[in-house]
Amino acid sequence: MKKVLAMPQSLTGARWHYCPGCGHGIIHRLVAESMDELGIRERTIGICPVGCAVLAYDYFNCDMLEAAHGRAPAVATGIKRILGDRVVFTYQGDGDLASIGMGEIVHAASRGEKITVFFVNNTVYGMTGGQMAPTTLLGQVTTTSPFGRDKDREGYPMKVAELLSTLEGAAYVTRVAINTPANAARAKKAIKRAFEVQMAGTGFSLVEILSTCPTNWGLGPVEAMKWLEEKMIPYYPLGDYKVKEAQ
Amino acid sequence: MEKQILVAGFGGQGVLSIGLFLTHAALLEGHNVAYVPSYGAEMRGGTANCIVTIADGEISSPLTDSPAQAIIMNQPSLDRFEARVQPGGVLVINRSLVERMPQRRDLTTLELPLNRLAEEGGFGRGANMIMLGAYIAHTGIVNVDTVLGSFDKIFKGKRASVIEQNREAFSFGIEYARAHW
Amino acid sequence: MKGNEALAEGAVIAGCRYFFGYPITPQSEVAEYLARRLPQVGGVFLQAESELAAINMVYGGAATGARVMTGSSGPGLSLKQEGISFIAEAELPCVIANISRGGPGLGGIQPAQSDYMQACKGGGHGDYHLVVLAPSSVQEMMDFAIEAFDLADRYRTPVLIMSEGMLGQMMEPVEVRDFVTPAYEKPWAVTGCAGRKPNIVNTLHLPPDELEARNHVLAAKYARLQAEQKRAELFMTEEAELIVVAYGLLSRVAKKAVADLRAQGLRVGLVRPITLWPFPDTFLEACMPAARAFMSIEISMGQMVEDVRLAVNGRAPVDFFGRIGVVPSPREVRDAIEDVAKRRGLA
Ligand SMILES: Cc1ncc(C[n+]2csc(CCOP(=O)(O)OP(=O)(O)O)c2C)c(N)n1
Ligand code: SF4
Numbered sequence: 059m060k061k062v063l064a065m066p067q068s069l070t071g072a073r074w075h076y077c078p079g080c081g082h083g084i085i086h087r088l089v090a091e092s093m094d095e096l097g098i099r100e101r102t103i104g105i106c107p108v109g110c111a112v113l114a115y116d117y118f119n120c121d122m123l124e125a126a127h128g129r130a131p132a133v134a135t136g137i138k139r140i141l142g143d144r145v146v147f148t149y150q151g152d153g154d155l156a157s158i159g160m161g162e163i164v165h166a167a168s169r170g171e172k173i174t175v176f177f178v179n180n181t182v183y184g185m186t187g188g189q190m191a192p193t194t195l196l197g198q199v200t201t202t203s204p205f206g207r208d209k210d211r212e213g214y215p216m217k218v219a220e221l222l223s224t225l226e227g228a229a230y231v232t233r234v235a236i237n238t239p240a241n242a243a244r245a246k247k248a249i250k251r252a253f254e255v256q257m258a259g260t261g262f263s264l265v266e267i268l269s270t271c272p273t274n275w276g277l278g279p280v281e282a283m284k285w286l287e288e289k290m291i292p293y294y295p296l297g298d299y300k301v302k303e304a305q
Numbered sequence: 306m307e308k309q310i311l312v313a314g315f316g317g318q319g320v321l322s323i324g325l326f327l328t329h330a331a332l333l334e335g336h337n338v339a340y341v342p343s344y345g346a347e348m349r350g351g352t353a354n355c356i357v358t359i360a361d362g363e364i365s366s367p368l369t370d371s372p373a374q375a376i377i378m379n380q381p382s383l384d385r386f387e388a389r390v391q392p393g394g395v396l397v398i399n400r401s402l403v404e405r406m407p408q409r410r411d412l413t414t415l416e417l418p419l420n421r422l423a424e425e426g427g428f429g430r431g432a433n434m435i436m437l438g439a440y441i442a443h444t445g446i447v448n449v450d451t452v453l454g455s456f457d458k459i460f461k462g463k464r465a466s467v468i469e470q471n472r473e474a475f476s477f478g479i480e481y482a483r484a485h486w
Numbered sequence: 487m488k489g490n491e492a493l494a495e496g497a498v499i500a501g502c503r504y505f506f507g508y509p510i511t512p513q514s515e516v517a518e519y520l521a522r523r524l525p526q527v528g529g530v531f532l533q534a535e536s537e538l539a540a541i542n543m544v545y546g547g548a549a550t551g552a553r554v555m556t557g558s559s560g561p562g563l564s565l566k567q568e569g570i571s572f573i574a575e576a577e578l579p580c581v582i583a584n585i586s587r588g589g590p591g592l593g594g595i596q597p598a599q600s601d602y603m604q605a606c607k608g609g610g611h612g613d614y615h616l617v618v619l620a621p622s623s624v625q626e627m628m629d630f631a632i633e634a635f636d637l638a639d640r641y642r643t644p645v646l647i648m649s650e651g652m653l654g655q656m657m658e659p660v661e662v663r664d665f666v667t668p669a670y671e672k673p674w675a676v677t678g679c680a681g682r683k684p685n686i687v688n689t690l691h692l693p694p695d696e697l698e699a700r701n702h703v704l705a706a707k708y709a710r711l712q713a714e715q716k717r718a719e720l721f722m723t724e725e726a727e728l729i730v731v732a733y734g735l736l737s738r739v740a741k742k743a744v745a746d747l748r749a750q751g752l753r754v755g756l757v758r759p760i761t762l763w764p765f766p767d768t769f770l771e772a773c774m775p776a777a778r779a780f781m782s783i784e785i786s787m788g789q790m791v792e793d794v795r796l797a798v799n800g801r802a803p804v805d806f807f808g809r810i811g812v813v814p815s816p817r818e819v820r821d822a823i824e825d826v827a828k829r830r831g832l833a
Contacts, residue, residue: 158536189509201518202533332659340657366742370815
């Protein structure tokens with residue numbers, strides 16, 4: 059029997075509720091494949107955000123917990139401090155992590171909390187219908203920046219990977235994208251490495267993943283990938299921002 | 306006079322637009338109106354419905370479990386709402402998406418093959434307007450001529466060509482009702 | 487007009503030019519409307535990084551004497567409680583809209599009235615109250631928004647508008663009121679002390695007698711509000727033996743049920759609290775001579791019913807009917823009322 063597309067063991071196989079062409083599905087798969095390859099599914103605990111990925115507990119086939127909006131890094135801290143040998147990750151959108159949850163993420167990184175954060179940057183609030191996010195690009199129109207984001211009115215888009223890489227406790231901070239198969243392969247490598255950094259006890263690890271929200275961008279799936287490449291990558295350059303060697 | 310009209314179907318069939326159109330039309334005629342779209346748990350599973358209340362006096366409850374009239378766009382909606390229409394009420398049915406006809410004998414049932422009509426008339430996305438034209442022309446819930454004259458107001462802000470298309474689909478519905486009902 | 491838009495436009499009519507908010511369903515429409523509207527009238531809409539920040543922006547904004555507003559729902563309202571306690575203590579006028587949803591926790595966006603306790607019994611820490619208004623129509627969404635700013639300024643208090651998701655989505659015609667904003671002197675505002683002694687907005691009172699004195703000042707204001715601002719709508723309460731109490735959109739469903747039952751000969755009437763705080767217990771009191779039983783109907787597991795019991799104070803039985811996540815239908819409400827009438831020997 060020929061398997062066309064094997065389902066990673068770390069996914070439940072439940073049908074996505076995500077819109078067609080949404081980056082969340084791709085990223086879930088990359089995270090799940092990495093968990094499979096590292097053989098950590100049964101000792102991993104994941105934290106869902108409040109955002110479109112709020113139902114990630116239906117998809118990841120490991121222990122999962124749903125946190126309040128933005129608080130996932132604090133919840134993860136509580137778990138990790140008690141179960142130090144488990145692998146703990148959070149999966150957060152840009153509203154969740156960089157707006158309401160900025161305090162929690164900065165302090166988790168600064169404490170060098172041995173958790174892994176998957177930060178999905180799609181420049182908007184997906185779940186609530188396309189409001190402005192801290193990562194919304196200048197000029198980008200959203201329902202709460204109806205005249206386009208203006209630096210004097212709404213301020214500048216936030217560069218999370220750069221910001222967090224300045225913190226001493228951060229061991230691995232990198233930015234990847236999923237717009238091409240090659241980039242997705244690089245993203246998966248980064249995801250695996252982030253888990254490994256946690257398991258080695260080096261410190262806090264975060265992978266910022268540039269993703270798409272075709273629905274709220276008002277674009278088709280293919281156009282959305284193009285928009286990611288042409289608009290997002292120039293402002294959010296890909297690459298490693300912090301790599302601390304294990305002691 | 307107080308009449309409550311339920312409109313129900315799949316999301317994407319323009320169910321809420323039918324309700325909004327009726328609301329505007331009744332408002333322009335000087336009635337009291339309330340429009341309540343399905344909300345919350347109701348929204349799941351791709352179904353959509355709304356309730357429009359048209360009255361001369363103050364409207365107490367904008368919600369109802371027994372509408373006087375129901376516009377039914379598909380089978381699941383018929384299954385769900387047939388029993389609820391008030392005795393002696395009116396049931397308007399999109400025959401194209403309904404396999405069985407209603408069992409109740411105490412209702413006036415009006416049917417039209419909406420999807421086929423839309424295709425034949427070349428009104429791909431305007432099927433809901435055909436339904437509205439036929440429904441309003443037959444029931445006189447609002448005055449059909451006043452409505453025809455108010456398209457520009459109801460569709461304020463829309464392009465002239467779009468308004469015209471809607472008016473054509475609406476008129477197509479009126480003619481269907483006059484010929485068949 | 488949609489309920490949420492009417493509320494937002496009401497704020498604009500009242501002269502509110504500053505809105506600080508954070509997206510949350512089903513409140514986002516209020517924010518989105520004002521994001522477009524406020525710049526047209528020279529105002530500022532700012533999306534804060536969180537509800538915590540939003541309410542503190544309101545704290546600062548209100549301290550300047552300007553008319554400011556925020557809105558939220560469910561978990562967002564919970565986050566605002568710390569700031570609300572500060573604003574109440576500092577006696578700063580502002581308006582907060584709760585387009586409420588079902589909880590606890592993340593809950594869902596379904597209709598609910600389960601934030602009654604949070605709104606009326608504190609919510610944050612300390613001895614304070616908010617004025618809480620509960621609109622039941624799109625017209626009232628606008629009217630109460632306008633009035634809320636007036637009450638806020640008049641009593642120097644935060645005013646909460648308690649709406650819910652379905653009323654926010656509902657459309658009804660709205661008559662836009664002619665409204666002249668009375669200008670209130672705000673000599674306490676922090677605006678820069680040129681030509682006067684510095685003003686201080688403060689909530690810290692370390693000397694014990696000072697703290698107690700402050701609480702007496704607040705208590706006196708709340709007593710004044712209770713004396714002057716209890717409001718309710720009475721419907722068919724003359725000689726009613728069974729009094730139904732319901733507020734918000736649900737009260738209109740109850741009204742229909744009550745009218746139907748009256749037509750059948752059941753002596754039932756409706757009291758609709760318009761102010762949830764101060765709770766209009768005097769209106770229930772007025773029904774006492776004829777009333778032999780009371781009943782609270784809510785979209786909750788039973789919150790306002792406690793205030794109905796306090797008002798009735800053991801003189802008649804108080805029953806409850808509630809659902810969560812749906813507005814009960816007129817028939818459901820009618821059946822529930824009939825049930826109680828039978829049980830209490832009134833039918
Ligand atoms: C305290 C609180 N405030 C607001 C909300 C409403 N809310 C739900 S999801 C969300 C934003 C989600 O955006 P993002 O984190 O960018 O994730 P995406 O949906 O784009 O994946 C907000 C504001 C909430 N649930 N709780
Ligand atoms: S709204 Fe955007 S982020 Fe959410 S599932 Fe749809 S495409 Fe994905």
